[in-house]
Amino acid sequence: MSHFKAIILAAGRGVRMKSDTPKVLHKVAGRPVLEYVLDITKALRSLTTYVVVGHGANEVKKSVGNSVHYVLQDKLLGTGDAVRRAGPFLKNFNGTVLVLCGDTPLLETVIVSRLLAKHQQLKAAATVLTAIVKEPYGYGRIVRDRLGNFGAIREHKDASENELKINEINVGVYCFKAQALFNTLKSVKLNPKKKEYYLTDVIELLLAKEETVATVTTDDETAGFGVNTREDLAQAEKVIRTRILKKLMADGVSIIDPATTYVEAGVKIGHDTVLYPCTFIEGDVTIGKKCQIGPFAHLRPGTRIADNATIGNFTEVSRTKVGRNVMMKHFSFLGDATVGNDVNIGAGTITANYDGKDKNKTVIGDGAFIGSDSILIAPLTIGKKAMVGAGSVVARGKNIPAGMLAVGVPARVIKKVAKGKI
Numbered sequence: 001m002s003h004f005k006a007i008i009l010a011a012g013r014g015v016r017m018k019s020d021t022p023k024v025l026h027k028v029a030g031r032p033v034l035e036y037v038l039d040i041t042k043a044l045r046s047l048t049t050y051v052v053v054g055h056g057a058n059e060v061k062k063s064v065g066n067s068v069h070y071v072l073q074d075k076l077l078g079t080g081d082a083v084r085r086a087g088p089f090l091k092n093f094n095g096t097v098l099v100l101c102g103d104t105p106l107l108e109t110v111i112v113s114r115l116l117a118k119h120q121q122l123k124a125a126a127t128v129l130t131a132i133v134k135e136p137y138g139y140g141r142i143v144r145d146r147l148g149n150f151g152a153i154r155e156h157k158d159a160s161e162n163e164l165k166i167n168e169i170n171v172g173v174y175c176f177k178a179q180a181l182f183n184t185l186k187s188v189k190l191n192p193k194k195k196e197y198y199l200t201d202v203i204e205l206l207l208a209k210e211e212t213v214a215t216v217t218t219d220d221e222t223a224g225f226g227v228n229t230r231e232d233l234a235q236a237e238k239v240i241r242t243r244i245l246k247k248l249m250a251d252g253v254s255i256i257d258p259a260t261t262y263v264e265a266g267v268k269i270g271h272d273t274v275l276y277p278c279t280f281i282e283g284d285v286t287i288g289k290k291c292q293i294g295p296f297a298h299l300r301p302g303t304r305i306a307d308n309a310t311i312g313n314f315t316e317v318s319r320t321k322v323g324r325n326v327m328m329k330h331f332s333f334l335g336d337a338t339v340g341n342d343v344n345i346g347a348g349t350i351t352a353n354y355d356g357k358d359k360n361k362t363v364i365g366d367g368a369f370i371g372s373d374s375i376l377i378a379p380l381t382i383g384k385k386a387m388v389g390a391g392s393v394v395a396r397g398k399n400i401p402a403g404m405l406a407v408g409v410p411a412r413v414i415k416k417v418a419k420g421k422i
Ligand code: UD1
Pocket: 009, 010, 011, 012, 013, 052, 054, 073, 075, 076, 077, 078, 079, 080, 081, 082, 101, 102, 103, 138, 139, 140, 141, 153, 155, 169, 170, 171, 172, 197, 198, 199, 200, 224, 226
């Protein structure tokens, strides 16, 4: 595939989200909607990606960072105007321009790859991605003549009664010859109903000039699914979540009840690990092989769990490293902790990591045994093979040396318990 540059339209207000946050920054499975679209341009190695920003421009820039170029659309005058704003940056570019919308998190790379391939193979002036859907309401319709030749994209608001029955829709993803696009955009007129310049009008104008305009059609109903409302956001979440869980299962993870298992994007889990129902695993979590997680476990960002560990019911783990063979079976919280191998975390153990000002660290050495209902006030180190008696409160900084037993409230070290060399 030869080179291309991409323009992602992300300036829209997203009025129907009723939110202070720009629409494209709302999260699906823990990642902003726009990131999913950027995955595609990255995977297909776009030479340069221009993101058109407008509403909440600074927030979007801050979230995405400087791996892309930004084009400001200070007045939201429609998709045609948004693309036109990128024109000056592409003045000397004669290759392919891929245009995507920033609010379509379900679009998959393979489909866009097919679109690019066909566009370049046909040397077309434009190639439009279309989809056959059951519910075409609101989308631009693909108007064809009796022979099936592509004639125009008709926006829902401008469509006749017959055109509204068409179930082939414009996904909102296009390839163009760069200069054909920007030259034709000059002739696009303001739509009188919406008071916007439509990118889709470029198609009819190109056809009038007898340029080649092709289509690639997908039967993936979700390809063009745009997030416009909170309900859409929840639907997108469901689709992405199912994709994440399917991939984990294909890689050898058992998921007892996918309907109640929430795993965000970016989570890594080793094979033969079992996820029990009602488990919520946020992004940036890594779990090893042969672990048991849940039911009712909440693993938060920065958590690393080594092989063969058990994180049982009513547990929360945050910014914590858990070693091999650790048993933490019932109602416990570990935060900002490093737990060695072969440690037992008794029922109800809590690391008190936050003192109202700072988050403090707890270190628990290999082979330590923490009795039930213990409170470990950080910063604190529990040595290797040390023991904490049930119901103890270990005060901050009162480190327990390796192999020693501490009990009580506040806990006092009373004797050596570990046998042999530690
Ligand atoms: C657009 C298409 C429609 C297609 C649908 C697919 C046009 C005229 N219509 O309609 O044919 O079926 O997408 O989802 O293009 N944006 C800007 N600046 C603007 C306006 C919009 O950057 O001035 C961005 C939005 O942030 C969004 C994208 O462009 O990411 C699409 O805009 P939107 O208003 O959602 O277009 P639709 O009405 O959905």
